[in-house]
Every structure is written in C-alpha cells, then in structure tokens.
Amino acid sequence: MKTAPAKGLVLVVEDESSIADLLRLYLSRAGYGVHVERDGARGLAQVQVLRPALIVLDVGLPTLDGIEVCRKLRAQDDWTPVIFVTARDDEVDRVIGLELGADDYVTKPFSPRELVARIGTVLRRSSGGTGSAVLETGSVRLDPASRQVTVNDRNVTLTATEFDLLAALMRRPGMVFTREQLLSTVWGAAAYGGSRTVDVHVAQVRAKLGDESPIRTHRGVGYSAGKP
Structure with missing residues (x-):
C-alpha cells in the first residue's frame, strides 16, 4: 500500500523538463509528493483531481499561461496556495500575479533549495500556527x-x-x-x-x-x- 507523502502533494506546472525534473528531485528529497504537468490546461484539470497542498506554476506555459490558470482557479473560489515561477523579471507580471492571489513569486534562474524553503513557509502559513488569540x-x-x-x-x-x-x-x-x-x-x-x-x-x-x-x-x- 502506497503511503501518502509526509508534507503533502505539490503540483508543479512547468514546461521546461530540466527545471521540472530538478524540482521533482528537490521536493521529493524534502518529503513532498510531486506531480508534474507540462501545460496549463492539464495543470488546471489536475488541481481538481489531485487537490494538491500547493501549486508551483510557471507563467509562460503552452495552451493556457500561468496567469490565466491562477485566474480561473480564483474565479472558482479555489484558494490552493500558488507560487509563480517566471523567466521574466517584469514588475507588471509580478503585480498581476499577486493581484490574482498568488502567495509568492520567483524569477528564473532560482535556487531549488530556496524555492523548497519558500514552499515550506507558504504551507506553514496556510495550515495555521500564528497564535490562538482572536x-x-x-x-x-x-x-x-x-x-x-x-x-x-x-x-x-x-x-x-x-x-x-x-x-x-x-x-x-x-x-x-x-x-x-x-x-x-x-x-x-x-x-x-x-x-x-x-x-x-x-x-x-x-x-x-x-x-x-x-x-x-x-x-x-x-x-x-x-x-x-
């Protein structure tokens, strides 16, 4: 019987195989389950099936770009944490992503260790642990x-x-x-x-x-x- 990953499932939607494979390696080592999709439409569909703990979402994706994937998720009232990844260091892109409800934003090239650490930070925030007083x-x-x-x-x-x-x-x-x-x-x-x-x-x-x-x-x- 297959056991569930200790830290939850991360859905990586990234069309560059080298980056996707690197993220799979580092996330697996850190105790996360990992599922990779190469295009936006497939990634969006898998959110409904897999119910991931977090989505690492490339902005420049085929069929449906990352911005549109996030837009559709939020329109469906799906607030799964999202970290955007992009090759463009453009403030306009960053602002659009944050306004859509992204939780974080990193620009390529990035450190896989740094991204794993930021995933952990976002998941800790989303699961609580900020004190109990109302x-x-x-x-x-x-x-x-x-x-x-x-x-x-x-x-x-x-x-x-x-x-x-x-x-x-x-x-x-x-x-x-x-x-x-x-x-x-x-x-x-x-x-x-x-x-x-x-x-x-x-x-x-x-x-x-x-x-x-x-x-x-x-x-x-x-x-x-x-x-x-």
Missing part, C-alpha cells in the same frame, strides 16, 4: 486558529499571505511597520520580492475588507492597523 479591530475579526476573517460577521476569503499580513498588523494595533519589517515578518528573512510586493498585498486585503479595512498608510514609512 484579534478584533473595529468590525474586522481574525481567528488565527481557524484562519478565518470576518467583517460584520461576513466571511472574507484571504490567501495565506494576505491573512498573515493582516494578522501581523492586527497583533500590534497602532504600531507602524516599515515595508522591510513586513517583508521579514510575513515573507521571511529570505524574501526578495521588494517593497512593491507589500504594497500589492495591502491593496488586495483592503479591497476584500472594503470600507472596514483597519490598515492605515503612513506615507514614507509603512503601514499600521487601527480602527476605521
């Missing part, structure tokens, strides 16, 4: 144990990264965090996405929370959480 600011309620956010008792769906960003701010109401502090706290010390990554995620959280968002901008400094 946080409330105004009408926004955040429950770290269930990883649920409500606004006036209405459930709001956040990605793992968006959730942890909001939690980091709400744990220290009134404290102003610089973008660098948030990158370190939420994305980890190895994060290299730049301050624009923080700005895009803040914008996404605000859009989902609406007028009740507790996030405040401090121009030239960073962000804090306070009552609206």
